[in-house]
Amino acid sequence: xxxxxxxxxxxxxxxxxxxxxxxxxxxxxxxxxxxxxxxxxxxxxxxxxxxxxxxxxxxxxxxxxxxxxxxxxxxxxxxxxxxxxxxxxxxxxxxxxxxxxxxxxxxxxxxxxxxxxxxxxxxxxxxxxxxxxxxxxxxxxxxxxxx
Numbered sequence: 001x002x003x004x005x006x007x008x009x010x011x012x013x014x015x016x017x018x019x020x021x022x023x024x025x026x027x028x029x030x031x032x033x034x035x036x037x038x039x040x041x042x043x044x045x046x047x048x049x050x051x052x053x054x055x056x057x058x059x060x061x062x063x064x065x066x067x068x069x070x071x072x073x074x075x076x077x078x079x080x081x082x083x084x085x086x087x088x089x090x091x092x093x094x095x096x097x098x099x100x101x102x103x104x105x106x107x108x109x110x111x112x113x114x115x116x117x118x119x120x121x122x123x124x125x126x127x128x129x130x131x132x133x134x135x136x137x138x139x140x141x142x143x144x145x146x147x
Contacts, residue, residue: 035092037062047090066094
């Protein structure tokens with residue numbers, strides 16, 4: 001029986017190690033906490049206001065996966081980048097899709113297309129000075145000959 005006692009101790013130690021180490025093989029819990037979409041939108045608005053950005057000009061939408069879509073117009077590219085970075089740090093936001101437009105203060109001018117200039121084309125039956133036949137004082141064609 002003495003020879004079996006060390007074997008039982010070894011089995012007991014191994015069993016204990018296996019039982020306590022199964023947590024090491026378990027899948028890690030999700031580190032992202034999904035929040036309701038209205039909570040995420042409110043969090044984004046609050047964070048933007050805290051940073052001095054008026055969220056009224058920005059449309060903010062969130063889906064159940066924490067993806068926030070931003071659209072609207074801001075003052076500059078730098079502000080668009082700042083807004084996106086702030087939103088990404090907001091509680092409940094997993095990703096940001098930004099469709100923000102910006103205006104750098106210069107008026108936005110949309111010019112109508114202009115047709116390319118066409119060379120002057122003479123109208124039928126009228127002769128332009130460049131196309132008038134050379135005539136002399138007497139009304140004849142002078143040295144102009146038709147070959």
